[in-house]
Amino acid sequence: MNKAVDPALMQAAEQLGAATGNQKLDAYWMPFTANRQFKKSPRLFVKAAGMHYWTDEGRQILDGVAGLWCVNAGHARPRIVQAIQDQAAEMDFAPPFQMAHPKAFELADKVSKLTPAGLNKVFFTNSGSESVETALKMALAYHRVRGEGTRTRLIGRERGYHGVNFGGISVGGMVANRKQFGTMLAGVDHLRHTHDPARNAFSIGQPEHGAELAEDLERMVALHDASTIAAVIVEPVAGSTGVLVPPKGYLNKLREICDKHGILLIFDEVITGFGRTGNPFASQTFGVTPDMIVMAKGLTNGSVPMGAVAVKQHIHDAFMNGPEHLIEFMHGYTYSAHPLACAAGLGTLATYEDEGLLTRASQMADYFAQAVHSLRGEPNVIDIRNIGLVGGVELAPLPGEPAKRAFNIFLDCYERGVLLRTTGDTVALSPPLIIERGQIDQLVDTLRGSIRRNS
Ligand code: PXG
Secondary structure, three states, X not given: OOOOOOHHHHHHHHHHXXXXXXXXXXXXXXXXXXXXXXHHOOOOEEEEEEOEEEEXXXXXXEEOOHHHXXXXXXXXXXXXXXXXXXXXXXXOOOOOOOOOOHHHHHHHHHHHXXXXXXXEEEEEEXXXXXXXXXXXXXXXXXXXXXOOOOOOEEEEEOOOOOOOOHHHHHHOOOHHHHOOOOOOOOOEEEEOOOOOHHHHOOOOOOOOOOHHHHHHHHHHHHHHOHHHEEEEEEOOOEOXXXXXXXXXXXXXXXXXXXXXXXXXXXXXXXXXXXXXXXXXXXXXXXXXXXXXXXXXXXXXXXXXXXXXXXXXXXXXXXXXXXXXXXXXXXXXXXXXXXXXXXXXXXXXXXXXXXXXXXXXXXXXXXXXXXXXHOOOOOOOEEEEEEEOOEEEEEEOOEOOEOOHHHHHHHHHHHHOOEEOEEEOOEEEEOOOOOOXXXXXXXXXXXXXXXXXXXX
């Protein structure tokens, strides 16, 4: 795995790196990035394999976040690489509307076998954000085709992240992602979030307290009436807002209330899907089956952009009415079920299966939990949260400078050969599911040193 970086690549990247303040970095407006800070001091990856990246300076970096919560099988896995290469040579593109190609059906079938029983229809998109929009539109259209078109309200949750498109930020609950963008969708409401450090700090796995927060949904039914509510969307484990694990019984209660009032329950499993919590989907880990599952990221191991929405049979069937030559659901993307993405998805699922990766997090969870919770007592650590192979370490902010302590730790760890993610003052760990114990130690020990240096 520890192959040298191609010198030509290094040279090209070096020139770019050396171009600090130089126009070569100017044109690219980077997403979710502190652009000015980055361009003063660029961080460039030029190669990846297994658990590691290599920088333009040839430094090896342990990947503690699976790229961006997506490279669950580790980098440059041979079956995925081969599948993409073969597909590119065989057929680059096939129109997805009124036409198709075999791998789209094959992948949908394989995905439907991984999802909880009953969620056996799969709609393809190109990202998590698009999957969210697709699920919300399906929910609205589903009620309408059944003659309950008054169900137009969508319920999200505070501290939810559902991508960056208008539907997703409307139901999402991250202030910073919403405040610049006007009024968004009308008719949206939010449940309270479940983060309760006063009662639950340093919980190992699911916290004890907070199931009753699901009753917020009853409050919304009382306020708006169930006949106006189409769906509730939540992340089973909120990732981007700092790894918030659902309190015991919370998701079950949400399911019960949705059932009672005919409200669809959507799980956004963009981060939790494909093995992160120890099962193919978090729905299986927590024993609660939603009506729709939104997924992306791990579907292709991050190799080619792709997302999907899996729905219950009856939701799909409700659309299969009217004249057969007419389109039932007016939605789709030019690149839905793109051949390269489908090939990558098939190579990915084969890799997961060959190596038992979709349940590996359950075997590693105890070791990972112990390692992450060993940070308790380090300076400024105010909470630690974990489930499967995901962990969140929350730090007290620097006075008057929210998010800065965690960002400094991110930079420090990067200098010392470990890639982490931060959100606010929480450090998130979500390594590829192939991680070995020694690498968990390296990850946590590097973070420990960095927390101490930044105290
Ligand atoms: N839903 C969830 C739960 C996500 O985590 C999306 C939707 C959107 O997916 P796309 O593919 O459109 O980005 C996500 C994405 C972070 C971070 O560091 C997480 C995401 C994206 C960017 C940063 O926590 N997740």
